[in-house]
Amino acid sequence: MNSAAVPDHPWLLPGSLVPARAPRRTPRDWFVDGMLFLLALLWVAVAHDDAISRDPEFALNIGPDWLIGADLLAGLLATGALWLRRRWPVGLAVATAPLTFFSVTAGAALLIVIFTVLVHRPLRVGLALVAWNAVTSLPYIAIRPDPAMPLWAAMAWTVLFLGIVVAWALFVRARRQLVLSLRDRAERAEAEQQLRLDQARHLERGRIAREMHDVLAHRISLLSLHAGALEFRPDAPPEEVARAAGVIRASAHTALQDLREVIGVLRAEEGSEATPERPQPTLGDVPALVAESREAGVRVSVVDEVTEPAGVPAAIGRSAYRIVQEGLTNARKHAPGAVVTVRLAGGPGDGLAVEISNPWPVGGPATAIPGTGTGLVGVAERVSLAGGRLGHGRDADGDFRLTAWLPWAVSS
Structure with missing residues (x-):
C-alpha cells in the first residue's frame, strides 16, 4: 500500500x-x-x-x-x-x-x-x-x-518524573485507540446498515417485478386470445369485431402501463425514497379477475366456499389472487375452449384452499401462446414463503388440477 x-x-x-x-x-x-x-x-x-x-x-x-x-x-x-x-x-x-x-x-x-x-x-x-x-x-x-541530595534520591526523582510521563502517555494512547476503535466500529455499523437497506431494497424490487410479471403475462394472454378469435373469425359481425378490438385496445393499454411499472421498478435509482407503484390485489378482486377472463371468451365456473372472506389476511388474499391468475393464464394458454373451474374454500384456523381445474385438452396441451415457463415456479415460491402447500398435475379423472393450501390463523 x-x-x-x-x-x-x-x-x-x-x-x-x-x-x-x-x-x-x-x-x-x-x-x-x-x-x-x-x-x-x-x-x-x-x-x-x-x-x-x-x-x-x-x-x-x-x-x-x-x-x-x-x-x-x-x-x-x-x-x-x-x-x-x-x-x-x-x-x-x-x-x-x-x-x-x-x-x-x-x-x-x-x-x-x-x-x-x-x-x-x-x-x-x-x-x-x-x-x-x-x-x-x-x-x-x-x-x-x-x-x-544523595545519588539514590536524585535517581529516584528522575525515575519518578519519567514514570509520570510514561503513565500519562499510555493513558492518552489508550484513550485515542479506544476513540478510533469506536469510530471505526460506528462507521462499519453504518456501512453494514446501508448494505442491509440496499439488499432489502433490491429484494423488494425483485418481488415487485415478479408480481408485475404475473400481471403482464395475464394481460398478454388476453391479447393473444382475442387476436386469435379475430384471426379465425374474419366474417364475425361488426359488433363482435368492434367489441374484441376494444378489449384488445384496453388490454394493450393496461399491459403497457404494467410494463412501464416493471421497468420503473428495475431502473429505480439507488437511494431513491420514492416507493414504486405496485399491484395490491386481494381475495375480493378474484371476481373481477374471473369476469375479465369471461369477457375474453373463457368459460369459468366459480365455487366460493370461504366462510369469512372479509377476514382473509391481506398477504394470504394476495397469494390466492396470484394463484387463480396463474391458473387462468395457463388454462388459456394450454387448454383453449375448456371449462375452467375455480374453487375457493376454508376459514380461520382451517386455512384457505385454492383449486383451479380444467379438462385435459384433446391431443395434448396447446402451445399457441408462448410463455416463460416460470409461472408455476413463482407460484410455488410464493406458497412456500407463506408456509403453505402447492400441487399440480393430472388427477385420476385426467383433468389438470392446480391446488394450493395457505395457512389462515385465527385472529386474536
Missing part, C-alpha cells in the same frame, strides 16, 4: 503508515503546540535564572561556568524544535538525546518529546527513549552533582 494513500491525521497511532506529506495542524493542534512551547520556554527561563542567581539555598547546581551559556542555548534550541515534533518525533528525540547528559533548561522540552513518541509511535521506541534517559541520568549527576 502506498503510504501517500493514508489519510492525513495529526495523531498517528502505532501500526499506522506515516503520510507522504505532513498533516495540517488543526486550530486545536496550534493551541496545544503553542501552550507546550510556552511551558518549555518558561522552564528555560526559570532554570537559567536559577543558574545565574547562584542563591546557595535555591539555585540549581550548574557545574562549571561555561555550562551556563551552553545550557541556555541547548534549552532554546530544544524548545524551538518542539514545532517539529508532530512530523518527526523520533528524529527529534534522537537529535536531542545528547542533551540529557548535561542540560537542565532542555528538560521540559525533552519530556514533551518523549511523551509524543510514546503516544504516536511504536511502544518499543518510546520505552527505548525512556531507558536512555534513565541511563544518562548517571552521567548527568556526575557532571552536575547536587550536594544537598
Whole structure:
C-alpha cells in the first residue's frame, strides 16, 4: 500500500503508515503546540535564572561556568524544535538525546518529546527513549552533582518524573485507540446498515417485478386470445369485431402501463425514497379477475366456499389472487375452449384452499401462446414463503388440477 494513500491525521497511532506529506495542524493542534512551547520556554527561563542567581539555598547546581551559556542555548534550541515534533518525533528525540547528559533548561522540552513518541509511535521506541534517559541520568549527576541530595534520591526523582510521563502517555494512547476503535466500529455499523437497506431494497424490487410479471403475462394472454378469435373469425359481425378490438385496445393499454411499472421498478435509482407503484390485489378482486377472463371468451365456473372472506389476511388474499391468475393464464394458454373451474374454500384456523381445474385438452396441451415457463415456479415460491402447500398435475379423472393450501390463523 502506498503510504501517500493514508489519510492525513495529526495523531498517528502505532501500526499506522506515516503520510507522504505532513498533516495540517488543526486550530486545536496550534493551541496545544503553542501552550507546550510556552511551558518549555518558561522552564528555560526559570532554570537559567536559577543558574545565574547562584542563591546557595535555591539555585540549581550548574557545574562549571561555561555550562551556563551552553545550557541556555541547548534549552532554546530544544524548545524551538518542539514545532517539529508532530512530523518527526523520533528524529527529534534522537537529535536531542545528547542533551540529557548535561542540560537542565532542555528538560521540559525533552519530556514533551518523549511523551509524543510514546503516544504516536511504536511502544518499543518510546520505552527505548525512556531507558536512555534513565541511563544518562548517571552521567548527568556526575557532571552536575547536587550536594544537598544523595545519588539514590536524585535517581529516584528522575525515575519518578519519567514514570509520570510514561503513565500519562499510555493513558492518552489508550484513550485515542479506544476513540478510533469506536469510530471505526460506528462507521462499519453504518456501512453494514446501508448494505442491509440496499439488499432489502433490491429484494423488494425483485418481488415487485415478479408480481408485475404475473400481471403482464395475464394481460398478454388476453391479447393473444382475442387476436386469435379475430384471426379465425374474419366474417364475425361488426359488433363482435368492434367489441374484441376494444378489449384488445384496453388490454394493450393496461399491459403497457404494467410494463412501464416493471421497468420503473428495475431502473429505480439507488437511494431513491420514492416507493414504486405496485399491484395490491386481494381475495375480493378474484371476481373481477374471473369476469375479465369471461369477457375474453373463457368459460369459468366459480365455487366460493370461504366462510369469512372479509377476514382473509391481506398477504394470504394476495397469494390466492396470484394463484387463480396463474391458473387462468395457463388454462388459456394450454387448454383453449375448456371449462375452467375455480374453487375457493376454508376459514380461520382451517386455512384457505385454492383449486383451479380444467379438462385435459384433446391431443395434448396447446402451445399457441408462448410463455416463460416460470409461472408455476413463482407460484410455488410464493406458497412456500407463506408456509403453505402447492400441487399440480393430472388427477385420476385426467383433468389438470392446480391446488394450493395457505395457512389462515385465527385472529386474536
